[in-house]
Amino acid sequence: MSSFDPHALECLAAIVEEGGFERAARRLNITQSAVSQRLRALEAQAGTVLLVRSRPLRATAAGQLLLKHTRMQRLLRADLERDLRELAPSTSHARREDERLSIAVNADSLATWVLPALDALVQQGLPLEIITDDQDFTHDWLRQGHVLGCVTTVGQALRGCRVQALGSMDYLAVASPAYAAAHCPQGLDAGNFRALTYVAFNRKDDMQAEFVSRAMGLPRVALPQVFVPSSEGQVRAVLAGWGVSVVPQLLVQGLLDAGQLVDVAPATRVPVALYWHCWNLSSDLLDGLTRALAAAAAERLTGPHGQP
DSSP states (O other): OOOOOHHHHHHHHHHHHHTSHHHHHHHHTSOHHHHHHHHHHHHHHHTSOOEEOSSSOEEOHHHHHHHHHHHHHHHHHHHHHHHHHHHOTTOOOOOOGGGOEEEEEEHHHIIIIIHHHHHHHHHTTOOEEEEEEOTTTHHHHHHTTSOSEEEESOOSOOTTEEEEEEEEEEEEEEEOHHHHHHHOTTOSOTTTGGGSOEEESSTTOOHHHHHHHHHHTOSOOOOOEEEOSSHHHHHHHHHTTSOBEEEEHHHHHHHHHTTSSEESOTTOOEEEEEEEEEEOOOOHHHHHHHHHHHHHHHHHOBSTTSBO
């Protein structure tokens, strides 16, 4: 098979990542007509359509394969640039927009332990892009080739990837003292849990129902919920008296200690095991990411790979 034009591959990636031809042209500093020409040439070489012209634009199965190849090339190029800087520290290497390396991380990990883990790497110049999603869905980004690694609840290694257990995040149910006094003064129980409002992350978030099911000993529950798509936002909503929310203990322990929040189900904790998946490639950058995340997880998470 003949090699694909790297400029055309990055053009395809820019269209998908930026969400359109016009924004891709601005990113690549070329005309929109040139973007269309490069895409047509790439589709002719691949012998198939690579984009579905929908809203939003999305890659076909063949397009996703080429996107994954493009992002792997970015990783190899970033490794090369790093090696060159180590050999010739005084040499300046201008970073291009297409050098970004993407990972998918669940919002709760991002709000608690992941950013400190990555701080040193970013300070050293790692061109990082973090995509956030629910912890049960971040692996879809890796499976589709959109990211080089992900933090997820899936324990089985994905095809072409390696996996490392990180430990568990413990979840508990919290409310403001005023809300708890008004709605569940004796805590969460079978007589009041259906009358409470629960602050969930989004419609993918099943942690509220899972926690209540476990606390009440029920197979399934339906709960009245409001949605706040931010871990920190969930906590702010609870502080404002919107309702109860099941959140990581790491995120709210300080507020519990200060009396700004109360634990409404102290006998129940739900541990959520997390895993790091990444491409099974030989890469110093990828190895550095893995080490940094594993080290931070060992300090902050519980379970077999965290603190007891």
